[in-house]
Amino acid sequence: MRLRERLTDVRRAALPIAQATLAAGAAWLIATEVWGHARPFFAPIAAIIVLGATYMERGRRTVELMVGVTLGIAVGDLLISVIGVGTWQLMGVIALAMATAVFVGGGPLLITQASVSAILVVTLQPPTEGIYWGRMIDAFTGGLLGIAVSILIPVDPLALARRTVRPLLHELAEALEAIATALDRRDLDAGERALVAARALDAKADAFHRAVVAAGETARIAPPRWRTRDRLSHYATADPQLDNAVRNVRVLARGALRAIQLGDHVPPDLGIALHELAATVRGYDLALADHDGRNAAQPRHSALRAAARATLVLERTGNMSVSVLVGQVRSTAVDLLRGLGLDGDDARAAVRAATLEVAAEEQGSVGAPPVPRPTL
Structure with missing residues (x-):
């Protein structure tokens, strides 16, 4: 009985899983092949986050995602270019990114995304030539792809x-x-x-x-x-x-x-x-x-x-x-x-x-x- 219930849950989740897979893949493809970005990790992440929202929230979440990514990138790039990379530097970047998001009146998604973006900037792609705005473009691409897939292949x-x-x-x-x-x-x-x-x-x-x-x-x-x-x-x-x-x-x-x-x-x-x-x-x-x-x-x-x-x-x-x-x-x-x-x-x-x-x-x-x- 338990196995049957789990299989029923998987069957019900088949369309959301397909939506997420398609949106993330399309976002990655566009970011790499059209924008020419080598490691556009924000593109599929943004698509998944937007698809995880309810339909009434997706437009707002896309905006918050964009602002959060921008804040995280800006704070991470600016600080790391001055203080370098390390444990306490990472802690300082996270604290400043979250405080800035709170200061501008952001909701939970904006605050979280600002801190996550800052972490990714510090740990995966530390800045070498100032702020890299391609990450924001990737997030915007993923958010739009998430919305487009939810409209073109909607749930019942x-x-x-x-x-x-x-x-x-x-x-x-x-x-x-x-x-x-x-x-x-x-x-x-x-x-x-x-x-x-x-x-x-x-x-x-x-x-x-x-x-x-x-x-x-x-x-x-x-x-x-x-x-x-x-x-x-x-x-x-x-x-x-x-x-x-x-x-x-x-x-x-x-x-x-x-x-x-x-x-x-x-x-x-x-x-x-x-x-x-x-x-x-x-x-x-x-x-x-x-x-x-x-x-x-x-x-x-x-x-x-x-x-x-x-x-x-x-x-x-x-x-x-x-x-x-x-x-x-x-x-x-x-x-x-x-x-x-x-x-x-x-x-x-x-x-x-x-x-x-x-x-x-x-x-x-x-x-x-x-x-x-x-x-x-």
Whole structure:
């Protein structure tokens, strides 16, 4: 199983590996054959660094790379021409290059590249005739080649979005079911585990957000991926709403743990509502990948039922813990509905209608007393 997973990872990395190989090779070829540089080590290094950035960062990283290389070369060449080569000279060059990069307001890449460039200048090609600007040309060549390869041979943006949303959806559904189980069993340990699971969702939500940004940039600038833009819009719509849902679930987990600690009465219907929210999340993957919206019907229905059931719980049980939990269930349901394409007003109106529908079903099945019209 472990070997199969590793082989899957290698297969997924095949295109980035090919991009890096092609860009580095092309950068070296141009630097040696066109510019006539004998040892253009900065050219393939720059290509690899730029390709290692996300798509939104590549332009900025190329600029930082250029500035970093220039600073490192300038500091290294000037100092070594005066103080020579040695251990303390190397330490002085590194310190001065990094301090200069910080002084000009550089980010982590600029600071690192300035120090690396200075090290390479001192150790591989110490200056003999002042500053050698060919190194900067090599870095610029590699940076441009990295960007060009990422545009002409881009990754699949849809696959990138799907690959990152699936673990988020899986863990979000698991957290909701863990909260429901803890409430059903009045289990304090289970409640604490559910809170830990809810807090761990942030990393997955951040990864999905970064993937959506990168995928959108790829679809915008890479002609081979232009046709994916419409389908990527589903993921872009869902991104902020899933982030909101993650925040709400974290509050839900804290509220559930507090309710268990205080011994507050939480009706079983609230646990059912949480399981319905989990079902909503589990149906999200197919809904986001859908062309015509057919697969969105099931998660929408589950989200509406969850919000409606929670609303009725609040009408019948009004302690503080239930109020907090119901508020978060309804907010999460609305966020998930908006992620499926409904605007805020339509989502809230749909929840109100679903509440009346569920109330009518309960009255018809168990003869429950009339329930007043809820408000959101």
